[in-house]
Amino acid sequence: MDPVQLADASRLRTRATVLHADADSFFAAVEQRDKPSLRGRPVLVGGTGPRGVVSTASYEARRAGARSAMSMSRARRLSPAAAVLFPRFEAYSAYSRLIMATLGTLSELVEPLSIDEAFVDLEAGPFADDPAAAAADVRARIRELTALAVSIGIGRTKLVAKLASDAGKPDGLLVVEPAAEDDFLLPLPVRAVPGIGPATAAALERLDVRTVADLRRQPLDILTMTVGESSGVNLFRLARGIDPRPVAVSGERKSVGAERTFAQDIFGTDLIAAAVDRVTDEALRRLTAHGGGARTVVAKVRFADFTTLTRSVTLAQPSAEPAELRAAAHQAARAAGISDSVRLLGVSFHNLSPHAQLTLPWDDDDDEPSLDVADDVPDVPLALGLLTEENARPGLDIEHDTLGRGWVVHVRGRQATVRFESVDTPPARSQVVDLDTDPLLLVPPLTPTLDA
Incomplete structure (x- = not known):
């Protein structure tokens, strides 16, 4: 091993104290928790339009x-009994905050990777001597607070901890001690290693x-010639379990944005x-919620043939002015050379700065980053408003004056099919409501809190 790899290996900790937690089938699990009639049934969460994409499939649907x-249309063919639901990001964010706060009781070093997974450095807390007991305790507390299952892996590196949580799914806990790393790592398929996608796997x-x-047996020069210098060195290290990355707390969001896939190509x-x-x-609303401004505006364009281009415009200084940022978005989109039918458009703001202040208020307080959930309709604000065919999406929360809370199954004209149930009620059957005689309100979801 060359001096660089030896230096990396020397920085590895000697005991398994890096924890990776990953909520199982998170979006679908939240929906099943909040909707009693869906518990134990297949659920698909994602875009509900003709070109919708599955964000999360429950384990029943995965079977x-x-x-x-996967495209929602294909997933529905594979699992025709599945309930197809529009994402409710406000609910997922509330559950995520609860999970992250509970993980924070283990250590002050918690590094969220996404809305449903995080690393925890147990060396920075009081549980380094018994990580398995700490993990079992935090899993039990998360289940008690949220009724959700979280799989946990523990190792001496981020790589091993992540692979261990994957291996423990669903609802598992796996500790890989340093002495057992080779027994755990070597039989794994190479695609299990983070960062190895289809193209790299094909080259390997x-x-x-x-x-x-097999990967460990490859000389460094062969790997760098096959997948490039940076990727080859990285794979050479990872195949030997060398991953000196620390658990780093970072509250800085790198970008905010939004994108839309169209029901039909536009031109x-x-x-x-x-x-x-x-x-x-939509991207401006999310920038407003984040606070401050942005210096770089990126446009993403996917054409009918699935060719995808991104172009950026960088301003002289960070801006929070909607007109200036909108003009930059148009400039970036034009720079992509739009001359054909367009399937998807995205706009995102980068090089965020807290020093630019917005001058116009926005009504939407959604502060979640854009997720890869394609749909052909705008996001539905989770705020009070009468349910109509235009704003109805399957799975959204509704309330009736006398029948109470429930959720939308579908709406046809002025006839709404709903289930009047919530997390604390028995499962309910679907029933049809005439919106002219029995109006329904779209309402925000009921969300758990730490003192619930």
């Missing part, structure tokens, strides 16, 4: 072959590399410009 990032396949053991200057405006407005 039928459905999975995240040409070297007959199918497992981590023509006017239609595309109007679409850029709508997506930019």
Whole structure:
């Protein structure tokens, strides 16, 4: 091993004190928790339009072959009995905050990776001597507070901890001690290693590399010639369990944005410009919630043939002015050379700065980052408002004056099919409500709190 790898290896800790926690099938699990009639049933969460994409599939749906990032139409064919629900980010954010706060009782060093997973450095807390007991306790407390299952892996590196939590799913706890790392790592398929996607896996396949053991046998120069200098060195290290990255607390968001996949490809200057405006407005709402301004504006364009381009415009200084940022979004979109039918448009703000202040208020207080959930309709604000066919999405929360809370199954014209149930009620059957005689309100979800 060269001096660089030896230096990296020397920085590895000697005991398994890096914890990785990952909520199982998070979005779908929240929906099943909040909707009693869906417990134990297949659930698909994601875009509900013709080009919707699955964000999360419950384990019941996964057994039928459905999975995240699959087109919703294909997932529905594989799991025809599945309930298809529009994402409720306000609910997921509330559960996420509760999970992260509970993990924070283990250590002051918690590094959230996404809304449903995080690393924890147990060396920075009082539980380094008995990490398995700490993990079992925190899993039990999260289940008590949220009724959700969290899988946990523990190792001496982020790599091993992440792979251990994956191996323990669903609802598992796996501790990989340093002495057992090779027994755990070497039989794993090479695709299990974070960062190895289809293209890298295909390149490694040409070297007959199918497992981590196969990867470890490859000389460094062969790997760098095959996948490039940086990736080759990284794979050489990871195959040996060398991952000196620390658990780093970072509250800084790197970007905010929004994107929209269209039900039908759009073309023509006017239609595309109007679409850029709508997506930019949503991105601006999220920038407002984040606070401050941005210096770089990025436009993402996916054409009908699935070719995807991104172009950016960097301002002289951070700006929070909607007009200036909107103009930059149009400039970036034009720079992508839009001359054909467009399937997807996205706008995101980067190089965020707390020093630029917004001058216009926005009504939407959604502060969640844009997730990869494609749909053909704008996001539905989770605020009070009469339910109509136009704003109805399956799974959204509603309330009736006398029948109480429930959720939308579907709406046809002025006829709404709903289930009047919530987290604390028995399962309910679907029933049809005439919106003219029995109006329903769209309402925010009931969310748990730490003192619940």
